[in-house]
Amino acid sequence: MEQSGDTDTGKQSNGHKEAKKEDLKTTECKLKELSSAYLSIIESIGEDCSRQGLLKTPERAAKAIIHFTKGYDENLTDIVKDAIFDEDTDEMVLVKDIEMFSLCEHHMVPFMGKVSVGYLPSKKVIGLSKIARIVELYSRRLQVQERLTNQIADALQNILNPRGVGVVVEATHMCMVMRGVEKFNSKTVSSSMRGEFRNNPKTREEFLHLIKKF
Numbered sequence: 576m577e578q579s580g581d582t583d584t585g586k587q588s589n590g591h592k593e594a595k596k597e598d599l600k601t602t603e604c605k606l607k608e609l610s611s612a613y614l615s616i617i618e619s620i621g622e623d624c625s626r627q628g629l630l631k632t633p634e635r636a637a638k639a640i641i642h643f644t645k646g647y648d649e650n651l652t653d654i655v656k657d658a659i660f661d662e663d664t665d666e667m668v669l670v671k672d673i674e675m676f677s678l679c680e681h682h683m684v685p686f687m688g689k690v691s692v693g694y695l696p697s698k699k700v701i702g703l704s705k706i707a708r709i710v711e712l713y714s715r716r717l718q719v720q721e722r723l724t725n726q727i728a729d730a731l732q733n734i735l736n737p738r739g740v741g742v743v744v745e746a747t748h749m750c751m752v753m754r755g756v757e758k759f760n761s762k763t764v765s766s767s768m769r770g771e772f773r774n775n776p777k778t779r780e781e782f783l784h785l786i787k788k789f
């Protein structure tokens with residue numbers, strides 16, 4: 576599933592409004608608007624907003640949704656900063672089972688799971704924690720799993736220009752569990768392969784083997 580690159584440098588792409596400082600609402604303003612929206616939601620479901628347990632709920636829920644969507648306030652350049660290093664290695668690097676929490680853009684309920692990211696360096700490596708931060712950058716938004724998978728792969732491809740990138744996401748969608756079709760055990764697996772991971776079956780096999788093995 577190859578898609579065009581998303582360098583996340585402040586332009587609009589893939590339907591996502593990217594972080595652009597002048598566009599960003601202050602956290603305080605966001606908090607106020609969201610709290611008011613959650614107050615309406617609580618009223619609309621027929622609850623009593625004035626009862627003790629719910630008094631602070633609009634604000635708590637607002638803070639939670641701000642956290643769940645914090646990816647809109649970040650960008651790739653700031654995240655990676657100085658953590659690209661010259662290194663004379665061409666062996667595969669794999670970071671697997673990175674926990675991921677996102678929100679399905681159709682129902683705004685969570686989907687969650689794990690992400691495995693591999694790449695074949697070409698004279699440059701990235702700080703390992705930055706791979707997990709890239710997963711956060713794109714997962715903390717309203718998403719579909721396929722786009723999330725592609726965005727992670729494109730980000731690494733654009734930053735490192737490696738010989739190849741592979742990303743596998745395995746997730747459970749609460750919109751298929753708690754509602755709708757109510758399939759509790761189904762998992763969705765999506766992958767994005769770039770460069771040698773796409774063109775060389777041996778590289779792809781090694782990657783998939785390493786994901787399963789450890």
Ligand SMILES: Nc1nc2c(ncn2[C@@H]2O[C@H](COP(=O)(O)OP(=O)(O)OP(=O)(O)O)[C@@H](O)[C@H]2O)c(=O)[nH]1
Pocket residue numbers: 679680681718719720721748750751754755756
């Ligand atoms: N491809 C893809 N589909 C998703 C993802 N998250 C949710 N969906 C699907 O988006 C679809 C939305 O379909 P609709 O028919 O408009 O919504 P709905 O009536 O709530 O659908 P049901 O979930 O079948 O009840 C559903 O089939 C969801 O399973 C995702 O990450 N990727």
Ligand SMILES: [Zn+2]
Pocket residue numbers: 679680681682683684748750751
């Ligand atoms: Zn959904």
